[in-house]
Amino acid sequence: MTEHTFRLPDIGEGIAEAEIAVWLVKLGDIIREDDAICEVTTDKATVEIPAAVSGKVVWLGAEQGAVMAIGSDLIRIETDETATATAAPTIAAPDATPAPSEQAAKESKVAVETPPEPKPASPAAAVKKPAQAVPVSSPLQARGATGRPLAAPSVRGRAIGLGVDLRQVRGTGPAGRILHEDLESFVAHGGAAPSMSGKGPRLGVEDIRVTGVRRKIAERMALAKREIPHFSIIEEVEVEALEDLRAKLNARFGETRGRLTLLPLLLRALCEAVVDHPEINAHYDDAAGTITRHHGVHCGVATQTDSGLMVPVLRHTEALTLWEVAAGIKRLSQAARNRRVLPDELSGSTITVTSLGPLGAIATTPIINAPEVAIVGVNKIAVRPVWNGNTFVPRRMMNLSCSFDHRVVDGWVAAEFVQKLKTLLETPAMMFMELGND
Structure with a gap:
């Protein structure tokens, strides 16, 4: 042994x-x-x-x-x-079943070496209360001429205020009349019945220990919010031209290259915008007092999973075609949700994009993914009235919610960066010059 x-x-x-x-x-x-x-x-x-x-x-x-x-x-x-x-x-293979005597000997040995664990006491037994403490409705409860339980008007008024159905209360007074003491005992033992709405109170409490990915997320978010002085800029973007372009690209290339969502186009615009604003695509090490500006754009894509929020990284996004970006996002998000993402695919991002898709609300204030200095949030597209100089016309609009680290990014620089993103998204032809042909 x-x-x-x-x-x-x-x-x-x-x-x-x-x-x-x-x-x-x-x-x-x-x-x-x-x-x-x-x-x-x-x-x-x-x-x-x-x-x-x-x-x-x-x-x-x-x-x-x-x-x-x-x-x-x-x-x-x-x-x-x-x-x-x-x-x-x-x-053992199915056809390699031991002889009966041999099998019996093995089962006996297993029974000796690994005795069955004692069965826990029944949950019902563990919390069982004395019978007299549990309020129950009585089939022999006295009823008045109208069929209602017997009770004084003051008891009825008090029961309404407590949300108690008197038909569920056992009366101990003369002829089964419900007394104030009966009502108090019923409520004291958790017997509050449905209110006048027909819905009872929800009394359950559940304690959940914060472990695993959830705890890591909590620690990182608390650290980022505590250490980084955030400020956010929210800008409205008209996406009529962008959505028209996306529809045409999907109609032309969807069958051969895959269909595009909004996110690949946003990442393409982001890669172009940081060329003029390299201070956005950077890391800040406050302990060392250094800012590291990255030439390559390694986009973190915030992904919701059953375990919590994960941020897989699409490396060198600036070197990928629009469809390669789409395929990379799909692969990484599926790997994260299936818990198959590799450790090195969860580190090294230089700027993060977060989107709640159709649930994206009007505006958000995303928290920076340290040690990055900026995060770009995408909100849902909605049709809104827009003044064109003569009248209001319907336009598809979307808000960008961007947060910045004010220790290293000034408000003016951040505003210029957001305006650059807005310009690229509203005039998408500026994002690239060729698409290639199939």
Whole structure:
């Protein structure tokens, strides 16, 4: 019998610690080599950790939700012939079923070595109250001539104020009359019945521990909001020409190159706008006191997933065609939602774009993705009346909501950058000169 201790491996450059997001095994489990034993979360990704050997789990290094340093003892696995033998039936081929006597011996051995866990007490039993404490309606409750429960007018008025249906209250007074004491006891034991609207109060409370990606998001957002002096500029953009162009491109190239959404066109405009405003496509290291301006545009694309908000990075967006941008966004967003995005695809962005699509509201105030110094938010397109000099005409309009780090970006520079984006989006022919032909 040999006990192997395995440490939390190095799962990425610069990663010093990771959080145990979820254990996929428990004490006493028989596992095989390369089985996933847990998922760990860093500030860049969620990664599965595989088992290095087959055997029995005899020790876990931390509770779920705990943060461990890289190199800490993660798990201990006991390996011997017995443990290997008990694992064998889980991987045997269907036609390799052991003989009955052999099978019985193995089942007996498993029963001895891994006794069943005691069943937890029934939730109902754990919270069961004495019978007399639970308010119930009585089928023998006294009724008046109108069929209503017997109660004094003051009791009825008080019940209305409390939202209590007196038909649910057991009366203890003469002839089953409901007294004030009966009403108080009913309410005290959580028996408030539906109000006059027919809807009862929602009394449930749920505590959810903040772990994994959700906790990392909370930490990063709190740090960014606390450390970065944000200011936002919201500008209205007419997208009639942009939407007409997108419709024509999809009609011409949709079958062969894929259909375009608004986002690839916005990223194309963004790549052009930062050429004249390199201070926007930058990182700020306040500890070192340095601003790093990037020539390449590595766009972070904020993506909502079941685990929370993730920002995969489309590298060198400036060098991609419109359809390559669209394909890259689709691939990265799907990988993020399926939890298959690689750690290096979640770092290194130089500017981030965030969009809520059709839920984008009128305006937003997005939080900067540090150490970047700007973020561009896209709001929903809506038809609004626009004055053309003679009359109001319907136009498709969209607001851009951009936030900036005021430590390194001045208000005038930010306003010029937003106006450049507006100009490019309202006259999209300026964004590129050729599209190529199929």
